[in-house]
Amino acid sequence: MPGPLDHLPLLRPGVRTKRVSSYDRTGGNNDFVPIEAGETRSLAQIAGAGAVKHIWITINCDDPMIKRNAILRMYWDGEASPSVECPLGDFFGQGWAERYLYASLPLAAAPAGGNALNCYFPMPFGDGARIEIENQSELPIKNFYYYIDYEEHTGGVGPEVGRFHAWWNRQMPGPESRSGDRENEWETLGVQPINPSDANNHVFVHAEGAGHYVGVNYYVDSPTPLWYGEGDDMFLIDGEPWPGSLHGTGTEDYFNSSWCPKEPYAHPYFGYARVNGETGFFGRTHCYRFHLEDPIYFEKSLRASIEHGHANTLTLDLATVAYWYQSEPHLPFPAILPKEKRQPMPRILPPDIHRWRDSWRREMGGGPLWGNEPLPDSTKIE
Template sequence: MKWIGTSLRELPRLRNCKRRRVSSWDKTGGNADYILINKNETVTIADIKGAGCITHIWITLDCSAPYYLRKILIRMYWDDEENPSVEVPIGDFFGIGHAIRKNFISLPLTMSPENGRSFNCFFPMPFSKRALIEIVNEAEQAMIFYFYIDYEEYDRLEEDLGRFHATWNRENPCKGISENGMDNWEFLFGGTNLDGKGNYVILEAEGKGQYVGCNLNIHNLRLKREVWNWYGEGDDMIFIDGDQTPTINGTGTEDYFNTAFCPQQEYCAPYHGITVPGGKNWSGKISMYRFHIEDPIYFEKSIKVTLEHGHANRRSDDYSSTAYWYQTEPHKKFKPMPPVEKRLPKEEPKEID
């Protein structure tokens, strides 16, 4: 039986592997430890042959294009697959949407000083034959790009290891209802939803695996100063292995993200947090994360992870998200990545402080 414990507890275990790294170091011995990625260019930053596991990715970059974190994509392919297992705007992949970077810490993802410009990922990413990582620069300017890809090299990979996946989604705006003829309380808290129809979809996957978390980004588009304008109360509803009614039901947006009572405070913990808390009366942009590190959600055939956009899907805000999970290959092909103009965050409205 294998010794079960955290990564800290496993450190004394002696392992039969070799430690490797691919990086942007200056091969001349100088200090130009970066690569240049031109506009509209796709560059392979790692092409690792054989069996192994990526254990850490560090990236920083310098790009002066506005909203560049939504214009640059990161893609990953495992074992010569045709379709990417990871395809996400780079800022969203490392934990925060809206093309925002700022210091935050969680167990698998961080943005670190200075001012969140250092991106780190500690999700393990096993592969049996090959690991390929690409950066796609769809910004209107070239950028300089620094990176480490740290990995372990094995003779062979254990057969029971799933492959890491991440995908991005956006609904802008979500399809809510008209509030005409309703008072504020009825609009925010009325109605019912038992089957999840119309919920925002964070993940829809097929195969055997486990969902391990997401970040969610909301832009409050309801421009109302005079009433209580809370964006939440949307229940999480997770459908597993073809269930037509939710296999797992939650009690509200803030509850799924392990917070409570309509939070407006920035907070970071290993498994959950609010990185962007919004403005007055929950206005503007919000970003949250929840990682199922200790409590993965398992599926044998399929999974659909959804969230109401406001109670009973009454609100029409801008939602985007990145989902993270492990599964067997082949995976269900992702929806096409929207073009740059469909990925850009909205400007903050002048009507709201």
């Protein structure tokens, strides 16, 4: 099997390396472009055939949510519907518009403090490429610095080469109906229901055409201290019925870890770039998994999803960015959520937990209750 550097000595006639960047055209040092509030700016408009090989971006904006409020779009071969549509931060591995270090093989958020956004996914095109940013913030991006390094291919791009796609999906599902509207995990409230379906799962890929899926960034914000990750991953290929060709055993298992982890870990193909660090599993966790050695192939369609808790019994704030290659035309993405519905949920704070305790005391009759008294049998799910 060839090694990862074996291609370096190969000569490639007909390939020319080029770059589009924000350098100061006057020869000065103002090597950035401003992007006004509400403005859509074209970063690159490339003719002919080639491939984007690397993107680097860093920005300066007074809006703390700018990485959710700026939308990245990419178009190949003159298409009208973007093949990439995603909040800027989520695409590069920065959830909730936060800043933190992130290291994987295709994506990275580098020093200082995660402000340097990098992408190494190859992005081929046969007849032109367009990359743009829309600033949906009410504030300007004062400094937008970028490189887009690409190749020109004078010999064209063959029909066997898929086009790069990335789709962001954010949902906040609640307990599914068969759970009796109870957030029952680890059988805390009784016997848990079964889930012989993917109907109520969080979907991170819905593609039509021929291609292969290569990975996902998974951002979960949990409002419960119970483990969020009993959800199974499910891949239904070419219209097959449940349980599909690939059916998982738990969220952390899909992300190549085990036993409810909450520690940072960085592998080139998988890891935990951000963990909650709070009581139990309250709060925000960012996991990633890239199928660079084991792509998931499909010829007609792919529906990839994951449960939110076992049998979809938990309320979670889930946002995912899936990455895949496929033939065109692709299935157009649903309209991206408006800015107001892309904002993170507020954090759970000690006063919130105290109010829950007060509700528990009242439900249990009041008095000096500790808060972990057993539930009456009538409240359990059977």
